[in-house]
Amino acid sequence: MGSIGIVGAGVAGMVAASRLARAWHRVVVLEGRDELGGRTRSRPVDGDVLELGGQMIASRHRRMRKLVAENGLHLRREQSGLGIIRWRGPQHTRGQAIPPARPRDLAAAIRLLLALRRGPADDRLSAAEWLRSARLTPALEDMIFPALAGMFCVDLDEVSAVQVLEFVDGLGGGIPCLLGGLGNHYRIVEGMSALHDRLAATLPEPVRLGSTVTHVGQDRAGVTLGCADGRSVEVDYAILCVPATAAIAFDPPLPEQSAYDAVTFAPATKVAAVVPRKRAWQAPGFVGGSPVIAGWRTRHVLYGFALNGAAQRSDEELVTDLLAGFALSPAEAERTEVIRWAQDEFTHGTYVHYRPGEMHLRTRLARPQGRVFFASAERSASWPIHMEGAAESGAMAADEISALAAP
Ligand SMILES: Cc1cc2nc3c(=O)[nH]c(=O)nc-3n(C[C@H](O)[C@H](O)[C@H](O)COP(=O)(O)OP(=O)(O)OC[C@H]3O[C@@H](n4cnc5c(N)ncnc54)[C@H](O)[C@@H]3O)c2cc1C
Incomplete structure (x- = not known):
């Protein structure tokens, strides 16, 4: 045989x-x-699981959803779309509500969505260069850059515009991606x-x-x-x-x-904190800030990504910043995990970014x-x-x- x-x-x-x-x-x-x-x-935690790596399954991830069902496991829908998450501007520690958009921000958002519809950019452009060519306003830049950098785990100068545009396209285009695709996702209840x-x-x-x-x-x-x-x-x-x-x-x-x-994986760190189940929540997630650039939560586990700069930060600093994004103090964490993926001997990073x-x-x-x-x-x-x-x-x-x- x-x-x-x-x-x-x-x-x-x-x-x-x-x-x-x-x-x-x-x-x-x-x-x-x-x-x-x-x-x-x-890893099991009381009434939930803590995921050390990948966890979100988008609605368009049909193969994964089928695999979960075929194997008798269950999906739970989580929501943290840009409409309801909080935003941390460069000067904030806590997540803030997104301020009302001004007419020039709206005009820039429309320009961006139109640019997204034009199809693939030149692969030689970085995602940052491509986004800047859409003449974003500073307020929009402060939201979109960290949202995408948090997703790719690297600064947008390091990623080909084509990879980012393919990603947005895969989630159904600009509007679905911002309002639902990034946030509306599933995870496996059993882990x-x-x-x-x-x-x-x-x-x-x-x-x-x-x-x-x-x-x-x-x-x-x-x-x-x-x-x-x-x-x-x-x-x-x-x-x-x-x-x-x-x-x-x-x-x-x-x-x-x-x-x-030549291939490179993003040297990012995943930070997780288990918090009491009954804690009142501010929001399901936040985008922006430093060293944790984006945060989200499941039932009572908070997660965040810190980019390359986190290598110099202690575990305590990273956990404190994650909790601050949700307006919580370090004392409220029952358990924490800091997974420095760049140091993982089998992966050497989280996932690929094509430069x-x-x-x-x-x-x-x-x-x-x-x-x-x-x-x-x-x-x-x-x-x-x-x-x-x-x-x-x-x-x-x-x-x-x-x-x-x-x-
Ligand atoms: C922190 C983090 C968050 C993520 N978030 C998401 C998410 O929310 N949604 C999503 O869809 N994706 C996410 N991803 C990406 C997703 O996890 C990966 O794309 C996917 O799991 C990769 O699977 P793989 O089988 O290709 O590789 P891997 O999971 O890396 O599997 C490769 C296996 O090979 C083993 N191996 C390596 N070298 C050797 C060797 N020499 N000999 C024997 N064995 C070896 C490794 O130990 C590993 O078990 C995330 C990834 C990370 C790290």
């Missing part, structure tokens, strides 16, 4: 593995960490880790945890996956469902190595080499920073191999 090695047990890897197992292929899943989920892992556990239960063999692949060799007969502990696994085909930033040596070398050398002129990397990273295929969010043509993209990419790679390998 032919065998397929899957490296990485995040969304892409688990989707690929369970799809291949259902088609009666023999799959061996190797995961470097001691747990499943990669960038989507949860992301529950989804991975359910997917793992569909596999005939347990995932081999603590198996970091360092070498991938291939010849006409098959693929060898060499692990850091000296063991190796021989398979007919492999899908590397690891972030494009993973340090793995290939023999023969990858023709697209220069794309791997100006670098959108071409995406297709190059997805290119298979002989018997070795690749899958992960950043390799997806439609949702490169989302779980939806990881699920799509994992499913596509599994289908390509299924067509080649006899079960």
Whole structure:
């Protein structure tokens, strides 16, 4: 019987593995960490879950929503659209209500929405340059820049305008994105880790945890996956469902190595605080401020993103700033987590931002080499920073191999 090695047990890897197992292929899943989920892992908290990484599923993320339903889990709708969240201007600590728009702000907003409808910008432009070309007013700039930077986890000078415009387009365009797409989303009630556990239960063999692949060799007969502990696994085909930033040596070398050398993930930090359930809430989220640039909450967990500058800030400073955005004091946190994704040895950041002129990397990273295929969010043509993209990419790679390998 032919065998397929899957490296990485995040969304892409688990989707690929369970799809291949259902088609009666023999799959061996190797995961470097001691747990499943990669960038989507949860921790139980009283009556809720705390998500260390990805959590929001947009209504347009049909593949993820189907996956959740098929695996007997439940989605809860969360709302924190720009209409109801609070805004922290550069001089604020607490979130404030968005001030009434002046006529010139409205005119600039209309100019921006019209520009969004014109379609893809020049990839050589950064998102910041493109937005400035729409002649935003300072008030609008103070809202839109942090909202998008919070979403991409980097300053907008660092992202291609095309990537940002594709993202807005994917959520249905400017108005739906601002009013609903960014805020109207779902999350898995049982937590992301529950989804991975359910997917793992569909596999005939347990995932081999603590198996970091360092070498991938291939010849006409098959693929060898060499692990850091000296063991190796021989398979007919492999899908590397690891972030494009993973340090793995290939023999023969990858023709697209220069794309791997160039790709960058945002060095952001996710800050979370569990607060008492009965605490009265000011708002479901805020945008703007520093070091936490955007915050949102689920039932009684507050979350926020801090960008690169947070590297110099202590955990306490980050948590204090997150709570301040919701007008809460540090004493009100029952539990806190600060996840510095830039220091994560398996990911080296949160997710991809294609710099100006670098959108071409995406297709190059997805290119298979002989018997070795690749899958992960950043390799997806439609949702490169989302779980939806990881699920799509994992499913596509599994289908390509299924067509080649006899079960
Ligand atoms: C803080 C944060 C917040 C996010 N928020 C959202 C959100 O709200 N909504 C959304 O849709 N997306 C969000 N994302 C993005 C989303 O989580 C990712 O796009 C998606 O989970 C990526 O899945 P993946 O399978 O491609 O990669 P990963 O989840 O990174 O999985 C890759 C797996 O490979 C393993 N691995 C790596 N190297 C090796 C190796 N050498 N050997 C063996 N195993 C290896 C890793 O440990 C990992 O388990 C967020 C991400 C982060 C970090």
